[in-house]
Each structure stands twice: as structure tokens, then as C-alpha cells.
Amino acid sequence: MSVIGAVTLTKDRYYVHPNALVESTEIGPGTMIWAFAHVMRGAQIGANCKIGDHAFIESGAVLGNHVTVKNGVAVWDRVTVEDNVFLGPNCVLTNDLNPRTYIQKGGDSLTPTLIRANATIGANVTVVCGVTIGRYAFIGAGAVVIRSVPDFALVVGNPARQIGWMCICAEKLPLPASAPADTQVSCPHCHVRFTVTDEGLSVLEETLTSKGA
Amino acid sequence: MSVIGAVTLTKDRYYVHPNALVESTEIGPGTMIWAFAHVMRGAQIGANCKIGDHAFIESGAVLGNHVTVKNGVAVWDRVTVEDNVFLGPNCVLTNDLNPRTYIQKGGDSLTPTLIRANATIGANVTVVCGVTIGRYAFIGAGAVVIRSVPDFALVVGNPARQIGWMCICAEKLPLPASAPADTQVSCPHCHVRFTVTDEGLSVLEETLTSKGA
Amino acid sequence: MSVIGAVTLTKDRYYVHPNALVESTEIGPGTMIWAFAHVMRGAQIGANCKIGDHAFIESGAVLGNHVTVKNGVAVWDRVTVEDNVFLGPNCVLTNDLNPRTYIQKGGDSLTPTLIRANATIGANVTVVCGVTIGRYAFIGAGAVVIRSVPDFALVVGNPARQIGWMCICAEKLPLPASAPADTQVSCPHCHVRFTVTDEGLSVLEETLTSKGA
Numbered sequence: 001m002s003v004i005g006a007v008t009l010t011k012d013r014y015y016v017h018p019n020a021l022v023e024s025t026e027i028g029p030g031t032m033i034w035a036f037a038h039v040m041r042g043a044q045i046g047a048n049c050k051i052g053d054h055a056f057i058e059s060g061a062v063l064g065n066h067v068t069v070k071n072g073v074a075v076w077d078r079v080t081v082e083d084n085v086f087l088g089p090n091c092v093l094t095n096d097l098n099p100r101t102y103i104q105k106g107g108d109s110l111t112p113t114l115i116r117a118n119a120t121i122g123a124n125v126t127v128v129c130g131v132t133i134g135r136y137a138f139i140g141a142g143a144v145v146i147r148s149v150p151d152f153a154l155v156v157g158n159p160a161r162q163i164g165w166m167c168i169c170a171e172k173l174p175l176p177a178s179a180p181a182d183t184q185v186s187c188p189h190c191h192v193r194f195t196v197t198d199e200g201l202s203v204l205e206e207t208l209t210s211k212g213a
Numbered sequence: 214m215s216v217i218g219a220v221t222l223t224k225d226r227y228y229v230h231p232n233a234l235v236e237s238t239e240i241g242p243g244t245m246i247w248a249f250a251h252v253m254r255g256a257q258i259g260a261n262c263k264i265g266d267h268a269f270i271e272s273g274a275v276l277g278n279h280v281t282v283k284n285g286v287a288v289w290d291r292v293t294v295e296d297n298v299f300l301g302p303n304c305v306l307t308n309d310l311n312p313r314t315y316i317q318k319g320g321d322s323l324t325p326t327l328i329r330a331n332a333t334i335g336a337n338v339t340v341v342c343g344v345t346i347g348r349y350a351f352i353g354a355g356a357v358v359i360r361s362v363p364d365f366a367l368v369v370g371n372p373a374r375q376i377g378w379m380c381i382c383a384e385k386l387p388l389p390a391s392a393p394a395d396t397q398v399s400c401p402h403c404h405v406r407f408t409v410t411d412e413g414l415s416v417l418e419e420t421l422t423s424k425g426a
Numbered sequence: 427m428s429v430i431g432a433v434t435l436t437k438d439r440y441y442v443h444p445n446a447l448v449e450s451t452e453i454g455p456g457t458m459i460w461a462f463a464h465v466m467r468g469a470q471i472g473a474n475c476k477i478g479d480h481a482f483i484e485s486g487a488v489l490g491n492h493v494t495v496k497n498g499v500a501v502w503d504r505v506t507v508e509d510n511v512f513l514g515p516n517c518v519l520t521n522d523l524n525p526r527t528y529i530q531k532g533g534d535s536l537t538p539t540l541i542r543a544n545a546t547i548g549a550n551v552t553v554v555c556g557v558t559i560g561r562y563a564f565i566g567a568g569a570v571v572i573r574s575v576p577d578f579a580l581v582v583g584n585p586a587r588q589i590g591w592m593c594i595c596a597e598k599l600p601l602p603a604s605a606p607a608d609t610q611v612s613c614p615h616c617h618v619r620f621t622v623t624d625e626g627l628s629v630l631e632e633t634l635t636s637k638g639a
Binding site: 339 | 493511
């Protein structure tokens with residue numbers, strides 16, 4: 001047992017609120033799990049994550065390090081969330097493309113979802129399973145994502161469509177969504193430079209100065 | 214008391230998680246109620262239902278048999294859910310068409326909703342009260358339903374509009390949403406045959422082979 | 427301790443369900459806080475509010491009197507909710523316009539939201555922070571609000587757009603959303619009269635008869 005401020009940690013140095021229910025032992029140090037959250041046995045959670053009130057992490061879900069899971073979010077079996085992802089309040093993930101109560105599914109009959117590092121999933125977003133959300137992609141609040149999202153893409157609406165690009169520094173880039181491959185752009189705020197690729201934007205490393213990258 | 218696997222059942226043979234709060238006694242055998250769910254006194258739940266974490270079933274709500282209520286769903290007074298319905302995670306039902314805090318409503322001043330047997334309500338769907346969701350209807354994730362939905366209809370968007378038809382077997386049928394009455398179609402996957410009626414699709418029983426029907 | 431019906435009140439005459447978690451002491455008389463709700467230290471809640479199951483009221487949130495917070499709603503730091511507001515089930519508020527997990531924000535770097543008196547936020551609505559929801563505004567179920575909403579405006583959709591005006595009595599007014607300033611209208615139901623102003627509708631006081639005003 002150790003104490004940081006008013007918070008008492010487990011021997012593995014993560015924090016479980018007295019009103020939370022944690023059945024997994026695969027939780028990294030520095031992670032905090034808040035009231036009425038439920039982490040099931042076998043769920044994997046990295047270090048320094050924040051699991052908000054009323055969140056649910058199912059057996060088979062995998063979260064990297066520094067992931068923020070805001071209140072009311074459920075992360076299901078077959079959902080993989082890489083490092084530094086933000087899952088906004090009440091955003092909804094899924095693992096069954098076409099559920100019917102009378103058709104039992106489990107294991108490999110479920111459909112995986114991959115949320116790549118540093119992506120932001122906005123408040124109350126719905127992510128239909130089977131997609132990959134690219135690195136640093138930004139899904140605007142209330143969007144309904146039904147197809148994969150490129151790296152750094154900014155998408156909004158129902159169904160979600162791309163309306164631009166979002167920088168590492170969380171400012172919108174001066175680049176149209178339809179910019180052709182090899183177009184280059186520099187962020188007016190943090191001065192990171194990017195080029196358009198087949199997978200979205202790619203950072204031109206030599207100019208990289210942002211601490212967030 | 215009886216035990217199935219690691220699960221201890223009540224004398225009426227349903228399961229209540231130790232962290233759930235169940236005040237109703239009208240619950241059928243085989244039903245399972247999970248952590249942080251709350252079932253109020255007088256709520257009616259049939260047999261073999263699954264009530265997920267953080268769900269709320271209000272007094273006056275009626276659920277049939279084999280209903281799946283995923284996490285975070287509230288089923289209110291005056292909502293009737295027939296057998297084999299799937300209520301996706303964080304889908305939202307309602308019972309007041311035009312709420313104002315200073316206008317008290319209850320009992321018959323609330324507006325009913327009927328979700329007919331075998332329907333699927335997708336993740337994060339919103340259902341505005343006063344509608345009937347037809348048998349085997351499929352409401353796509355994130356849709357906002359503001360009018361009744363025919364049997365077997367597939368609807369998506371905000372507001373929800375019909376884009377096709379969904380088979381018993383959960384595959385989309387090769388039939389346009391606007392198909393006129395008496396049009397017939399056969400499912401390429403399960404070979405069930407349907408005809409278009411005023412209420413949506415109707416199964417032509419003589420060809421029925423699906424186990425799901 | 428005092429008892430109203432079957433309900434036991436605190437010495438400050440508000441009610442806390444045994445399964446709720448309440449850490450604030452700034453709660454007005456007559457307020458009721460239901461199961462699995464969590465009110466953090468420093469959250470301010472007025473008199474006669476209803477805080478539903480699985481709701482979360484964060485330190486720094488401010489709620490007036492007679493506010494209804496339905497199930498699953500989180501009210502964050504920097505969100506101000508005036509008297510008589512209705513927050514529908516699973517509606518989602520926010521306080522960070524462009525979240526990235528690796529960019530820490532707090533205090534003044536958060537973006538405030540103001541929900542003015544008597545407004546209705548429908549079920550599963552998303553409110554992007556930085557906006558003001560006007561007095562008596564009515565946000566239809568499932569809407570995604572990305573800009574401020576005038577007094578008495580009725581808005582729906584993703585993104586939310588104004589489609590009309592909603593009376594104090596919760597009936598739609600016979601007035602187009604685009605009505606020019608100084609247009610007058612009378613509610614066919616409750617006979618309150620309004621005029622169009624730069625901030626939405628304004629009640630012509632001399633004709634006011636509604637008890638709701």
C-alpha cells in the first residue's frame with residue numbers, strides 16, 4: 001500500500017475507488033478507476049489510465065497506457081485501444097455488426113475495432129465495429145462512425161464524414177479534407193509539418209517540435 | 214438457492230449480481246441482472262433476459278422473454294419490449310414527448326412505446342416515445358427514431374429513415390426500401406421468403422426454414 | 427432526520443438513496459439523489475432537484491433549483507444549469523472543445539457551458555461546450571448542439587438546426603424559425619403572446635397567463 005495525496009493505491013500501484021468493482025489483475029501502475037466503474041476479469045489496462053465513473057471494461061478489451069475513458073463508456077471484448085487515446089463521455093463502442101438476441105455470438109464471431117494511438121473519440125460518439133480509427137484522428141462529438149478513419153482526420157456527423165484534419169496540438173489544420181497525396185501543410189499553431197499519404201497525414205519528422213508527438 | 218457454474222441463483226431461479234439493486238419480484242427464471250443495474254419495484258421482466266451493467270428498469274416497464282438490455286440502457290414506465298428484442302448499449306428510450314421540468318407528468322399523461330418481438334435497437338440509438346418498432350426491425354447504431362418503423366425495416370440516421378430491409382438471419386435483403394406491396398423476395402443467406410405488406414415484410418410461412426423465426 | 431412518505435431525509439432535508447455517493451454538502455432542501463449517482467465534493471445543487479440513477483455531478487458544476495437530471499447524465503466542472511432545466515436521459519455535456527489525452531486541462535483552460543432557466547435538453551442530446559442554451563429552448567432528442575441556441579428555439583438534428591419555436595407550455599408555436607424581429611405570435615394552447623427579438627422570443631408580459639412563466 002502506498003498513498004499519493006489522499007488516494008490509497010493497491011500494491012500494484014493503481015487506484016480503485018471503494019465504489020468501483022475491479023476483477024482484473026492486468027492493470028498498470030498509476031491507473032485510476034473511479035466510482036461505479038466495473039473492470040471484468042481478463043480486461044487489460046495499461047499504466048496511467050483514467051477509468052471514469054460508470055465505465056465498463058469487458059473481459060477481452062485491451063487498453064494501452066495513458067488512455068482516458070470518460071464516464072459511462074463501455075469497452076468490449078475485441079476492442080483494442082492504443083496509448084494516449086481519449087474516449088469521451090458516453091461514447092459507445094460495439095463488437096457485433098448485426099446483433100439479434102436469438103443469434104449467439106462470442107469469440108471470433110465478434111467483430112474487432114482498433115483505435116490507434118493518440119486518437120480522440122468525442123462525447124457521445126458511436127463507433128460501429130469493424131473499423132480502425134487512425135492515429136491522432138479526431139471524432140467530433142455525436143458522430144456516428146461507420147467506416148475507418150485516416151490518421152489525423154477530423155470527422156463529424158451521422159454518418160461521420162471527414163471535414164478536415166486535426167493536428168497533434170488539437171488545432172484544425174489549414175488543409176481541405178480532399179487534399180491529394182503528397183500535399184504538405186504546416187500547423188500555424190505548433191509548426192509541425194505534415195504530408196498527405198494514403199493512410200491520412202504523416203508527420204515530416206525533421207520538423208517535429210511538438211511535445212505531443 | 215441453486216448454482217449454475219459460478220453463479221448463484223435466487224429461489225425463483227434468476228441471477229442478481231451482488232452489486233445490482235433489484236426491487237421487483239416479477240422476474241422470470243434464467244434472467245441475469247448485472248452489476249450496478251437497478252430494477253425498480255413493479256418492473257416486469259420475463260425469462261432468460263440479460264440486464265447489463267448500469268441498466269435501469271423503471272416501475273411500469275414491461276419486458277418479455279429473452280430480451281437483451283445492454284449496458285447503460287434505461288427502460289421507462291410505459292415502454293413495452295416484446296420477446297427476443299436486443300437493446301444495444303446506451304440506447305435511449307423516452308416516455309415524455311415534450312418534457313418541461315415544471316410540467317409534472319405521470320401515468321396516462323406519459324406516452325407509450327412498443328418494441329415488437331425480435332427487433333434490434335442498435336448502439337446509442339434514441340427512440341422518441343409514441344412509436345412502434347416493428348417485428349424484426351433493425352435500427353442502425355446512432356439513429357434517432359421519430360416515427361414508427363415497419364416490420365423488418367432497416368433504418369439509420371438522424372432522423373432515422375428506412376434504407377432497406379433486414380432478414381431474420383440478420384443479413385440485409387436484396388429489396389429496396391420503396392418496394393411496392395406484394396413484391397416478393399428471398400433471402401440469399403437463409404432462403405426465407407417474404408412479401409411486402411402494408412406493415413412491412415411478412416414471412417411466407419410455407420418456405421420458412423430459419424431457426425430464428 | 428425527517429421522513430416524507432417512505433423516504434428518509436438528511437438533516438438538511440434532501441434525500442440520498444443508500445446506493446448513491448454524495449460528497450458535496452452544497453445541496454438544497456427537497457432535492458433527491460437516486461441510486462448509483464455520484465455527486466462530487468464542491469458540486470452545487472439547488473433545492474427540489476431530481477438527480478437520477480447513474481448521474482454524475484462534478485466538482486465545479488452548478489445546478490439551480492428544480493433541475494431534473496435524468497439517468498446517466500454527467501454535469502461537469504464549468505457547466506452552469508439554471509432553474510427548472512430538464513436534462514434528458516443520457517444527454518451528454520462537455521467542457522473541453524478539443525480533448526487530447528496528452529494535453530492536460532483544468533480550471534480556466536476548460537470551456538464553460540450555460541443552460542438557461544426552463545430549457546429542455548432532450549434524451550441523448552450532445553452539447554458541445556462553449557455555448558449558451560437559451561431560456562425555454564427545446565433541444566430535440568438526439569440533437570448535437572454546436573452553437574448557441576436562442577430563447578424558446580426548437581432545434582433538432584446533427585448538427586442541430588432550428589426548426590421552430592417552443593412555448594412555455596411545451597407546444598410548438600405557429601411561427602417559422604426564420605421569423606424577422608418584432609414579429610408577434612400567440613400560442614394557440616396557452617395564449618401567451620411573444621415577440622421576436624435578437625435573442626429569440628420574448629414574452630409580452632401584459633398578456634402572460636401561463637403558470638409556467
